[in-house]
Amino acid sequence: MSIKVVFHIDELSKWSLLLKNVQNLTKVVDVKNSLIEILANSEAVGFYAGSALNSDRTLMQDLSRTGVLFVACNNALKGMGIQREVLPQFVEVVPVGVLELIEKQSQGYAYIKP
Amino acid sequence: MSIKVVFHIDELSKWSLLLKNVQNLTKVVDVKNSLIEILANSEAVGFYAGSALNSDRTLMQDLSRTGVLFVACNNALKGMGIQREVLPQFVEVVPVGVLELIEKQSQGYAYIKP
Amino acid sequence: MSIKVVFHIDELSKWSLLLKNVQNLTKVVDVKNSLIEILANSEAVGFYAGSALNSDRTLMQDLSRTGVLFVACNNALKGMGIQREVLPQFVEVVPVGVLELIEKQSQGYAYIKP
Numbered sequence: 001m002s003i004k005v006v007f008h009i010d011e012l013s014k015w016s017l018l019l020k021n022v023q024n025l026t027k028v029v030d031v032k033n034s035l036i037e038i039l040a041n042s043e044a045v046g047f048y049a050g051s052a053l054n055s056d057r058t059l060m061q062d063l064s065r066t067g068v069l070f071v072a073c074n075n076a077l078k079g080m081g082i083q084r085e086v087l088p089q090f091v092e093v094v095p096v097g098v099l100e101l102i103e104k105q106s107q108g109y110a111y112i113k114p
Numbered sequence: 115m116s117i118k119v120v121f122h123i124d125e126l127s128k129w130s131l132l133l134k135n136v137q138n139l140t141k142v143v144d145v146k147n148s149l150i151e152i153l154a155n156s157e158a159v160g161f162y163a164g165s166a167l168n169s170d171r172t173l174m175q176d177l178s179r180t181g182v183l184f185v186a187c188n189n190a191l192k193g194m195g196i197q198r199e200v201l202p203q204f205v206e207v208v209p210v211g212v213l214e215l216i217e218k219q220s221q222g223y224a225y226i227k228p
Numbered sequence: 229m230s231i232k233v234v235f236h237i238d239e240l241s242k243w244s245l246l247l248k249n250v251q252n253l254t255k256v257v258d259v260k261n262s263l264i265e266i267l268a269n270s271e272a273v274g275f276y277a278g279s280a281l282n283s284d285r286t287l288m289q290d291l292s293r294t295g296v297l298f299v300a301c302n303n304a305l306k307g308m309g310i311q312r313e314v315l316p317q318f319v320e321v322v323p324v325g326v327l328e329l330i331e332k333q334s335q336g337y338a339y340i341k342p
Contacts, residue, residue, distance in 0.1 A: 005216050010245065010342055017124065017156055021212045024189045028210050042245055042342070075252050096256050098249045098340055102233050105338035110219035112212055113227045113341045114124055114156070119330050131238065131270055135326045138303050142324050224333035226326055227341045228238055228270070 002033040006104040008113045010042035018114040019059045022068060031067045037104065041073035041097030048072055048091050049082045064090040073097025116147040120218040122227045124156035132228045133173045136182060145181045151218065155187035155211030162186055162205050163196045178204040187211025230261040234332040236341045238270035246342040247287045250296060259295045265332065269301035269325030276300055276319050277310045292318040301325025 005025075009018050022036065029036075040047065047056075048070070064070055070091045077084065077093065084093055094100045105111055119139075123132050136150065143150075154161065161170075162184070178184055184205045191198065191207065198207060208214045219225055233253075237246050250264065257264075268275065275284075276298070292298055298319045305312065305321065312321060322328045333339055 001213075003213070003216050003220075005212075008340070021155070024210050025212050025216075028213060041249070096252050098233075098253050099229075099231070099256060101340050102231050102253075102338040106231075106336075108220075110216040111225055111339055112122070112215050115327075117327070117330050117334075119326075135269070138324050139326050139330075142327060222334075224330040225339055226236070226329050 001028070002030045004035040004107070004109040006037045006039055006101060006109045006111055008101055008111065009038065009040050009044040012043050012046055014114055015044070015047050015056055019056055019063065021112070021114050022063055023059060026063065026066055026068065034067075035069075035109065036067070037069040037071060037109070039071045039073070039094075039097055039100050039104075041076045043076075043080065045072045045076040045082060046080055048087045049080075050086070061088070064088075071097075071100060073100070115142070116144045118149040118221070118223040120151045120153055120215060120223045120225055122215055122225065123152065123154050123158040126157050126160055128228055129158070129161050129170055133170055133177065135226070135228050136177055137173060140177065140180055140182065148181075149183075149223065150181070151183040151185060151223070153185045153187070153208075153211055153214050153218075155190045157190075157194065159186045159190040159196060160194055162201045163194075164200070175202070178202075185211075185214060187214070229256070230258045232263040232335070232337040234265045234267055234329060234337045234339055236329055236339065237266065237268050237272040240271050240274055242342055243272070243275050243284055247284055247291065249340070249342050250291055251287060254291065254294055254296065262295075263297075263337065264295070265297040265299060265337070267299045267301070267322075267325055267328050267332075269304045271304075271308065273300045273304040273310060274308055276315045277308075278314070289316070292316075299325075299328060301328070
């Protein structure tokens with residue numbers, strides 16, 4: 001099954017739950033033909049810069065390799081004083097996170113907020 | 115009015131709020147011709163197994179009788195060590211909760227996360 | 229760019245985050261030709277009645293002037309004992325907040341829960 005979904009995260013404390021949700025999903029769908037995106041804004045972008053358990057960071061990297069897209073809101077990065085250079089290479093940056101959430105939904109993506 | 119909506123809950127502490135939201139909704143729509151589903155994953159499935167105020171459990175049963183569908187994520191049940199047998203009979207179990215949320219939205223259901 | 233989106237808030241503590249999200253959005257879209265709505269239910273309606281930082285209230289008023297729509301759930305107002313008369317004039321009241329969220333999504337609005 002191929003699906004389109006954007007997961008929204010804006011709390012650092014929700015990353016473990018979110019990654020587990022996404023991991024469970026990738027086990028039952030055709031990831032290569034699906035569009036699975038994780039959009040982080042607000043304090044949640046801090047995860048990309050290192051505020052995370054090692055086990056969660058490993059899971060993020062594994063999911064990225066399977067085709068899950070990780071995205072950060074640039075406004076949030078600026079607000080947290082995080083430079084793009086410190087982010088993992090696979091993290092994409094969009095100017096305004098909520099606009100990304102709107103555009104994806106208008107393209108038929110489901111929205112999930114763990 | 116007939117509507118299609120899936121409510122998502124993944125925190126035990128949100129059940130009272132969610133049930134009240136759904137109760138208010140059922141008072142103003144044609145429930146019999148609507149599709150109203152509550153999808154619980156993560157720790158929130160514990161509610162089905164008994165981690166709840168009695169008043170909330172009564173409200174859940176009342177809503178179920180009017181046609182509201184209560185669903186549990188099987189991954190979450192396994193993660194919490196909850197056997198299907200202890201759940202109320204009207205609770206349906208799906209293999210992966212987030213996939214259920216995606217499929218319902220692709221079928222035109224609105225998504226609400228109280 | 230013109231967009232359609234409804235932001236959902238049911239926790240008082242999320243207003244600052246939500247208003248900042250919306251402010252960032254209004255800087256990059258054509259607000260006059262967009263439909264941007266904020267739907268508050270549960271305890272979050274208390275914000276309209278004064279439970280807020282002054283800076284947040286000023287931001288709310290500024291966003292309202294640009295065309296952002298602020299809406300309150302009447303069930304929530306009643307539950308909190310808040311009279312309509314104490315709300316800012318630009319706040320609209322709907323009978324059931326979750327029904328508003330469902331109707332907007334059925335009209336093609338994106339849903340975002342900060």
